[in-house]
Amino acid sequence: MELVKETSHRFRIDRHGAMRVPGIVFTSRALLPEDEALQQVINVATLPEIVGASYGMPDLHWGYGFPIGGVAATDVAAGGVVSPGGVGFDISCGVRLLAADVDSEGLRRDRLMDLLDVTIPRGPSRHAVWQSPGRARLENILYGGARYAVEQGHGVPRDLERCEDRGAVADADASHVSTRAMERGQGQVGSLGSGNHFLEVQAVDQVYDEKAAAAFGLRAGQVCVMIHCGSRGLGHQICTDHVRAMEVAMPRYGIKVPDRQLACAPVGSPEGRAYLGAMAAAANYGRANRQLLGQAVRRAFAEVTGAELELVYDVSHNLAKIEKHDGRLLCVHRKGATLALPPGHPDLPADLAADLAAVGQPVLIPGTMGTASYVLVGVSGGEAFHSTCHGAGRTQSRHRAARSISGRELRDRLEAGGIAVRGSTWRGLAEETPAAYKDVDEVVTTAECAGLCRRVARLVPLGVVKG
Helix, strand or coil: CCCEEEECCEEEECCCCCCCCCEEECCCHHHCCCHHHHHHHHHHCCCCCEEEEEEEEEEEECCCCCCEEEEEEEECCCCCEECHHHCCCCCCCEEEEEEEEEEHHHCCHHHHHHHHHHHCCCCCCCCCCECCCCHHHHHHHHHHHHHHHHHCCCCCHHHHHCEHHHHCCCCCCHHHCCHHHHHHHCCCECCCCCCCCEEEEEEEEEECCHHHHHHHCCCCCEEEEEEEECCHHHHHHHHHHHHHHHHHHHHHHCCCCCCHHHCCEECCCHHHHHHHHHHHHHHHHHHHHHHHHHHHHHHHHHHHCCCCEEEEEEEECEEEEEEEECCEEEEEEEECCEECCCCCCCCCCCCCCHHHHHHCCEEEECCCCCCCEEEEECCCCCHHHHEECCCCCECCCHHHHHHHCCHHHHHHHHHHCCCEEEECCHHHHHHCCHHHECCHHHHHHHHHHCCCCEEEEEEEEEEEEEC
8 A cells, every 4th residue: 555645744545446535644654553554544444425534543553443543434414334343342441630639749659559559440350339230220320421420429510521521422222232231341330441441640740731731720740640441341242242233234235344343334224323322321331430430549549648639531532423524414433532622612511611612622642651641632623523642552462562571570660760550460561561552752743743632731650550
């Protein structure tokens, strides 16, 4: 395939074969993804009624059907499709950032990390905040998301003002969530999970935009907590179930795709509506999950430091949403890509959080253990349907990463660098070595130079809790 360089941070794959739109990849020469990911950009460009382009973010890498770091929109009225592979298995995986009213110099870090280590549920075998909540409560979570959690005393109303969709996605339909998915989600509400999910205590290292930082509640030297997790086994099962259903349904709609992992159905079809309803339910599960974990962090901070934490923002980076762009209703898939609304956008909560409406939506970009994370903001004129990157982007498989370094060696290296590490398994730590990821500083610089977002603040790790 040929990549045509349009600017220093934007490359094009011209239409060829069955492609309906070109591929646009926001990258630098240093971040160029593997050929497999670029082929997936091409494959996505063949989806029925796709509009604009098949987009790749600076953290682009190979995924299931869609590349991770992929964005694609289809025209709903024209028969555009929704594809579970365009969301992925961890539906509504996202990031929550809380800011504490304490500076890093006054933090009793080791005592705090010890408490978080024993109180934050994580991994496949640790209990969740809501253990076996029961069918009725689980359905309330699927419909109510973080709103339901707050109603039950896990948070404050202001949290919902600083959460995407105010804490709950509309149009959830639990009737399309299978019994197996419900079973898998039953004991995991309020748990971190494993893999690349984490909870990190951070400090604001640098502020680039004082006005936006002030609106977000951030200042230099401040302690923050970043939580990265999603919808756990429930979301995974929903993706599995609906990929299978769409594989069977595609011939009825005359749809052919170059990769079975791109299984899809028209948004307005029974299969499309069923998936969107189940996906919204999983998104609400993910929002509630992060809300409960945020409250667990607040309790730990209160016990150790007496500090209070306010929510900066909570945003997903694995979701499909029905949005209006240029007068058309589009189904926008963001897989490993973050919504980045600009100042004054009508979807910003102007009635509740006028400060966000004036500066734009916070965008949360986690790095890896031992590297920085970023807070960005959406900008006017941002491409890819107001989307940007979601993290550093993986360059090594977990197996390869685990062969490159032992968990103990990595822990010792991070501790020597001033980062407290609390992991569940040595293998899990090794799989997430920073060497397995792209340079997050380069990723963010590329996204900014491509006109997708703007930097607000840089955060550095003080301690990390891993599943």
